[in-house]
Amino acid sequence: MMIDTPVAMKIIAKNEESPDVFTLTLQFMEEKETGYDFQPGQFNMLYLFGVGEVPISILAHGEDNSLYAHTIRRVGRVTQGLSLLKIGDCVGLRGPFGRGWPLDKAQGKDVLIVTGGLGCAPSVSIIHHILKHRERYGRLIILQGVKHSDDLIFRKQYQEWAQLPNVQVALAADISQPNWPGHTGLITELLDQVHLDLSKTLCMMCGPEGMMRATAERLTQLQLPEDAIYLSLERNMECAIGHCGHCQFGGTFICKEGPVFNYPEVKFLLSQRGF
Ligand SMILES: Cc1cc2nc3c(=O)[nH]c(=O)nc-3n(C[C@H](O)[C@H](O)[C@H](O)COP(=O)(O)OP(=O)(O)OC[C@H]3O[C@@H](n4cnc5c(N)ncnc54)[C@H](O)[C@@H]3O)c2cc1C
Ligand code: FES
Structure with a gap:
C-alpha cells in the first residue's frame, strides 16, 4: 500500500551515527496504516511539519514489520530540523516511492x-x-x-x-x-x-x-x-x-x-x- 498524503509517524528511536548523520526509527500512530510495505531501494518523503519534505531511503523493517528506519545526513533546512527532533516527536510520511533494487534478477547470482x-x-x-x-x-x-x-x-x-x-x-x-x-x-x-x-x-x-x-x-x-x-x-x-x-x-x-x-x-x- 502506498500512502499519498502525509500521515503522522512517531519517532520511537534516535541514534547518532556520526557528528552529522543520525537514524530516526518511525512507527505508525494509527493501526489502519499498517498495510504499508516497501521494496528495498524505494524511498519515503519525510515531512518536517511547517518546514518541508525530503526524500529519504527506507532502511529496514522492524521485527514486527511496523518500524521504519531512515538514516539522514544534516545538510540543509529540513534535515537540520529533523536532526533536532526527539523520541516521541512526530514527522509526516508519504510513500514508498520509486523503483527499487532488482532482487528477483539477482536470484542465483x-x-x-x-x-x-x-x-x-x-x-x-x-x-x-x-x-x-x-x-x-x-x-x-x-x-x-x-x-x-x-x-x-x-x-x-x-x-x-x-x-x-x-x-x-x-x-x-x-x-x-x-x-x-x-x-x-x-x-x-x-x-x-x-x-x-x-x-x-x-x-x-x-x-x-x-x-x-x-x-x-x-x-x-x-x-x-x-x-x-x-x-x-x-x-x-x-x-x-x-x-x-x-x-x-x-x-x-x-x-x-x-x-x-x-x-x-x-x-x-x-x-x-x-x-
Ligand atoms: C531517492 C533519494 C533518496 C535519498 N536518501 C537519502 C537518505 O537515505 N539519507 C539522506 O541523508 N539523504 C538522502 N537523500 C538526499 C536528501 O533528500 C537531501 O539531502 C535532502 O533533500 C536535503 O534537504 P534539506 O532541506 O535538508 O537541504 P536543502 O536546504 O534543500 O539543501 C542543502 C544542500 O543539499 C543539496 N541537496 C538538496 N537535496 C539534494 C539531493 N537530493 N541530492 C544532492 N544534494 C541535494 C542542496 O543543493 C544544498 O546544497 C536522498 C535523495 C533522494 C533523491
Ligand atoms: S519529484 Fe516531481 S517529478 Fe519527480
Missing part, C-alpha cells in the same frame, strides 16, 4: 554491493533481504568507501556481516587513521583485491556519481556486462510522483523511473557534465 559515503544506507535493506532469503543468492560481497576512516557509520554491522558464511566485506578510506582495518585508497581499488566471479555477479551501487561512474567503468573493463550493473541516483525532489519535474535527469524522472536504474539506461547522461 553473487551480489556485489558497492557504496560510497551515506550510499550505504539504501544498501542495508538489500543486505537484510539477502540474509533473510540466503538460499536464493550466491556470495554477497559488500564494498564501502568513505572519504575519511572516521566517516564510517554502521561499523558494528559491517563487522557482523563479515563473520557470516559466504559474505565478504571490504572497506576503503581515501584518508585513514592508523587503526583503520580497511584499504587506504579508492574504492575502485578494492575491485582488484576481493574475489569476484564476474560471470555470475550482479552489482548494485549507491554513492557519489563520480564514484559510481568509475566503478562501472572498472567493472566493465573486468568484463562484467553493463546490464549486470544497477545504480541508485539522487536529485532534488518535490512531488515524488512524476508531476513537478524537479528530479529530471535528461528525459527521465528519477522519482518514478528510479531511483534505481540499470547502468545502460543512464550511462550516457552520467558521462555528461550538468545533468
